[in-house]
Amino acid sequence: MKIIGLQENLKQALSIVGCATSKNINLPILGNILIRAKDNIELITTDLEIGITHQLRGKIEKSGEITIDAKVFGEYVSLLPNQKIEIITEEEGEEVEVNCENYKTRIKGQSAKEFPLIPSIKKENQFKVKRNDFKEALSKVVFAVSNNESRLELSGVLFTFIDNQLVLAATDSFRLSEKKIACQIENQNQEERIIVPVKTIQELIKILNNSIELTEDSQEVLIYISDNQILFCLNSTELISRIISGQYPDYKQIIPEKNKSRIILSRAELLRAVKASAIFSKTGINDVGLSCSKDRVLISAASGQVGESSVELEAKVIGDDNDITINYRYLLDGLNSIEGDKVVLEVIDANAPCVFKPEKDESQLYIVMPLRQ
Amino acid sequence: MKIIGLQENLKQALSIVGCATSKNINLPILGNILIRAKDNIELITTDLEIGITHQLRGKIEKSGEITIDAKVFGEYVSLLPNQKIEIITEEEGEEVEVNCENYKTRIKGQSAKEFPLIPSIKKENQFKVKRNDFKEALSKVVFAVSNNESRLELSGVLFTFIDNQLVLAATDSFRLSEKKIACQIENQNQEERIIVPVKTIQELIKILNNSIELTEDSQEVLIYISDNQILFCLNSTELISRIISGQYPDYKQIIPEKNKSRIILSRAELLRAVKASAIFSKTGINDVGLSCSKDRVLISAASGQVGESSVELEAKVIGDDNDITINYRYLLDGLNSIEGDKVVLEVIDANAPCVFKPEKDESQLYIVMPLRQ
16 A cells, blocks of 8 residues: 555544544454555544544555554654655555655554454435534533433433434433434434434544534535434544434423523523532532522522522513522533523422523523422 | 722732642641731731742721631632622631622631741842743753652752852753753852752742733842741742752762764754654653764654654754664653754763753753663
8 A cells, every 4th residue: 555645634534533443452453543545545443333434635556455553643643744644555564654754654553354344324314414503512412411321321312303403412310401403304204313322422523623624515414324323424524323222211291381480691690600609519419599589590509618609690580489409510511501692591490390591592402400409 | 807809819819829728637727828917918828838928909998817718719719700809707707708799608717826827037148030030940940850759859959049140950860950040149158059849849830920910020039048948029929938958969060071972953853753753662661762973863763562763854963973862751851941943962972961952052951861772
């Protein structure tokens, strides 16, 4: 194999495919990148759950393939000058020669034959979303995924494709985050519901943040689904992942339909007040109280060891006076994910789930179960 | 006590004095800040080795003193709006009331009587250095301090005051860094040599980075010495520290006076080449080879597991061809600390200490013992 590419392209490609490599004592080749030069130059990695394939722009002088340690190669390439890099292997060789100007290296590799197969999916029944919408939406739900391993179905983000919308939802049963974005759906006969592992979502966010591609095509992400795999196509990068089997809880039924108090206030002020109050919440309980009455919300916390705090904020309160106690971590997560200057808080009572959402936007919802007092 | 100060001043003050607080199970009050309002408002912390006193600008409405948890108070104040903050305690009280606009808090404190005394030094025999010179110089030597606890005298930076110079030196016996700066010395009769603990130096660097004070006075640091303490005065902040007793090795004798090869090359290129080669150095040995011959230096490394690398750099070589093997970590530390575009490397042979220094600057020196081959 002999291929030639630009350092900046190779560096970006390695940081994209690097996501899916893993340290595995039984299968050390999973720490390697498969470099394959045939019709195109492809860089491929997998941790057996996720597979990433990236097409590298460059020139193939001789086809071939080899695998090489992702960390060593990535670190080395990132230090090279931004010039042409030559990557050469002998036929059947297990070493890669990398040359770039005055830098010459031989890196030990391993035969491509040892590398696991990446599954493939037929590209039919396409779902198409806007790249930026998708990236934002993923980051608005991923934090709410459960890290309790006993409920596997909650360890991923639920994708529901319905009525030209993609609805993303995640919950750990204490709080739930939901975000809807527009989605072009080909041949839709019925609703599709799929649970995508949280690790896949995290890698997807990294890749979406990493690969700045400004052509028209690159503004969209194409999604394809098979029985147990999901494929995301982002211009020159493809990520394939297993799907979590199992029944996602019917979360729609816990979304409150009514409320007794509707509070509208500055998101930044509430965020600051919750952070300051959190210092005085009880260790391990993390309780912060919110009390609303006419025109104001009082945020308060008290612990025997540290002291007590109260912050009064101006707010528009529609409906009854109300009190609720919430884990401040859930509050901060929610407030950080909601868009806009104002946040709407809908409360029934101290024991019912309460709802946070942006002021004039029905596409986003964050629901928290209060702490019982 | 009742004092009033601006949030931004208090926040800065707390981040400065916060350096010297410590978690101490036997003496939990060391995690507190002493707030004392008498002639001035002083914030004081100590870990029994270092004491920091900072004068806060503000108004004293009623004098008094109290101690309060540094972490809680620091975090809380950093979240407050940049407005006036009122700090109030009852006489003999053990609670602090903090009010700032719509934020009201009561924080548990502890009586000031329990707080350890900060030692003081007579302000005579002053040493005066330029603040920026001093900050830069400290950061150019501190990394070379030994972390081997069996040689206490190497666990600090040596300050030598002589001939209107302050000479800073640090070594861990594998490498040595020395930096000289101008110093106004009052009543100097003889050379003063003092070992300042590395922790003091680290806190001093933090404080120098933290407190941006732009008055004329604040451009200088005054230093005073007693038998077992050293005092640094930086405008509104004073840091007092114990001194390490013991005899610092006479390091001057290991500074080579001659060399066989003098190499001048780009510091940035050498840094990059060493970083790239480091990937291929042997684990635990960290060896990188430098070979100079006419007009060039070859940087190389090879490990059985990873592969091998060589980088050829243009250089001006005066004298013999030469080979030397160095721990790349020491090389990177030195190259990062040396100023200027070009670095000078002076080599005797593979077993003698070699010298790195800036091209046209005799104030700085970095010496490394090579790895024996």
